[in-house]
Amino acid sequence: MRRTEPRRDRWLLMATILLVFVGLSLVGRYSSQPPAPLPADAPADQFSAGRAFAHVERIAQTPHAGGSPENAAVRAYLVETLQALGLEVEVQRQVVTYQYSRHPSAASVATVHNVLARLPGQRRDGKQLILMSHHDTRESTPGAGDASSGVATLLETARALSSGERPRNDVLFLFTDGEETGLFGAQAYFGHHPSAARTGLVLNFDARGSRGPVWMFQTSEPSAPLIEILQDEVSHPLANSLSLAAYKQIPNDTDLSIALEAGFAGMNFAFIDGFFDYHQATDTPQRLSLSTLQHLGDYALPLARRLANEQQLGDVDLGKSPAQRSFFFLPGIGLVDYPAWIDLLAGGLVALLLGLAVARLKWESRLSWLDLLRGWVTALLTLALPLLLIIHLQNNWLGSENLRASLAQLARSEALWWIFALLTLGLAIWLQAAAHRGKAILPIALMALLLLITQLHNGDIHWLPAIGATTVLLIAALVLSKPLSSVALVAGAALLWPLLIGLLAFAMPQGLFLVTWPMCLPAIWWVVAGRDAQARRALVLVSALIVIPAGLILIPFAQSLFVMLALMSAAIAMLLLLMTLLTALPALFCRDLRAPAAVLSLCAVTGFAWAALSSPFDQQHPAPASVFTVQVDGKSFRISDDALLSDWHRDILGDAPTTLNSERYAPGSQREVFARELALPSLEGASIELRATASGGRLELKAPSDVRQMNLYVPRNAFTSWRIDGKALPPPSDQSRSWPVLRVYAPPQEGVLIEFELDAEAVNETTELVLTSVYPKAIGDLALPARPPELMPHPYTHADGVLVVQRIALTQAQPSAVSHGGFEQPTTD
Incomplete structure (x- = not known):
């Protein structure tokens, strides 16, 4: 019985922490829900x-x-x-x-x-x-x-x-x-x-x-x-x-x-x-x-x-x-509004209180400076390691580099909130409890291993940063190889908060409320509580009371950030959860929570594996799938830049589609896309009238009525200046892109006139402009078969449409003129 009772208490404490977190999450979500809608027969002076x-x-x-x-x-x-x-x-x-x-x-x-x-x-x-x-x-x-x-x-x-x-x-x-x-x-x-x-x-x-x-x-x-x-x-x-x-x-x-x-x-x-x-x-x-x-x-x-x-x-x-x-x-109060200088004053007072708390803890518990440093390192690792791991897991396993991967995350945003949150809490509590027992090497090594696995999965390891990070983690593990008292851990966390307050006050003072008000009660408690008050029951009770107001501020904001940033910055939302956790530090060391925290982390990792390895797409959340047609250099292609091909794709592209470099139709882009060549007559692109000399010229573009967009790609630094419909703009040069572009949406019937001056050193006989005319929907016999309910088109302009690509030579030796569309090449007068 002596061994089961403490074990039962440990699991009970972890369950209490989770219930508090879940309760605060639900309060945050449902307190901000929109009002009930008024019916169509509502009074005329009201919004219905x-x-x-x-x-x-x-x-x-x-x-x-x-x-x-x-x-x-x-x-x-x-x-x-x-x-x-x-x-x-x-x-x-x-x-x-x-x-x-x-x-x-x-x-x-x-x-x-x-x-x-x-x-x-x-x-x-x-x-x-x-x-x-x-x-x-x-x-x-x-x-x-x-x-x-x-x-x-x-x-x-x-x-x-x-x-x-x-x-x-x-x-x-x-x-x-x-x-x-x-x-x-x-x-x-x-x-x-x-x-x-x-x-x-x-x-x-x-x-x-x-x-x-x-x-x-x-x-x-x-x-x-x-x-x-x-x-x-x-x-x-x-x-x-x-x-x-x-x-x-x-x-x-x-x-x-x-x-x-x-x-x-x-x-x-x-x-x-x-x-x-x-x-x-x-x-x-x-x-x-x-x-x-x-x-x-x-x-x-x-x-x-x-x-x-x-x-x-x-x-x-x-x-x-x-x-x-x-x-x-x-939640429960509404919009809290006050002069911004109060945040600065409160931040300074909280930092002062935390300094007094650390001084008192050091004096009464006879903590050494090394103990304070080790406590501070533990608090810093508690924030940094779970966040770093979540960033790597999200980017390397869930992915966000293409539309399909981003939508896959969004389709499971509710589940991912709980998975990320439980993983963050589990790892942080495990690390704190292990440092308390002098066994922090295991959670640190496990997180380092997971980071390495995600890098291997990505296939792009930067060895110098990886070696540097590993070295830092090994040093941290050695620093935390001896047991650390709960007082030192609390003091270390208290030392971390003034740093957060200072960074936010300098970088974004409008957000100081996130670090000042949640820490007011913990700072006061850590100052006034003497050693006699460090009884377990008092610690658990007071820590629970302290974490509730902190959580009411931080957790609802974390949830809104998680949605607002479209999961791209989930780590920012998780940082707020960890800040909530740090306010309740004293309660975490009444029992050894390593085992329940490790189990919680394992469950969260299992949930993450489910999210990474299974498809979230169904009729409620269709997967993006598009095929478009390109006519370029006298040839026609059906093209899909989707990473995965479905049966719908194969019905259009065939079972063994070839590949094409996207540079052919989108200069500056370098991707291999799926393609199938078609035998089609030339489609009408924009009409072009080009007159160029060695020093400059004019270019007039007119599009057919059903062309929705024109894109003009210009070689980098070719133009030293240009005017569009008489409006002078800075020259189109960008060192980060090979082909700056002019986009014309809903082209005007009167056309677009471009007057330009050339850079003689950047232009030669082979220099050419590239113009794409975009039909937003498949025209004529190019209509696509209907998609199954679990697929939907891409949202970009040329999805399911037709691109007519024209190349226009910029000859600077003598004036030139071109007055037609289609695929015919420019001629010299």
């Missing part, structure tokens, strides 16, 4: 998801990419609906030339058709409030979430506002086009429309999924007055100040980015759950959550009513203090 969903069903019947007949049909529906509400409706047609700031080597041209609907205010000379969403989609998705949900939200909000008293200021409902291909509609409005100068504030609605709560994830600066209004007007607001800073670091933009660049204030709203459906054929009305649609309206309508009646609309501060704010969602 039932009424808005009728618009989604009408708009998201088929894909409606910019420039397509389906897009024109959606546009006509918007105009008809808005006119029936009595609004002033306008369609803005604009050809936009745009150089994306994140990729300055490339330029784009697009023809867009924005729909503008104005609800006149009582003050026609004042500023206007803009509610904005985009009505275009990718080529292969109906776009129920992205962004028919936003379009429907604007329509239902317009209905509710127009049925009541006129607001003080104008309200403009802006339905942009060309967002998916490069934010062109927003560029067209804020860069060209005369009414853009009257803009006071912009509310943008977008989506990266099909369900879940709606987050306000971006504001203009200063954010304080907008956050105050959000908190006052919205019944269930979700936001945090860290997402505002983090969003600036990721390569994503929405239409609001253009408004902010133009100097206007605004807020961005989106839902992110159900990310598998983002840009996919599965983004259908049937998959869109009505509760999510209601949550969009619960932001849009009350904010529109408040802001449209703001006397100071248009002033950046809206008449209030410009001081920065910290804010985050806390």
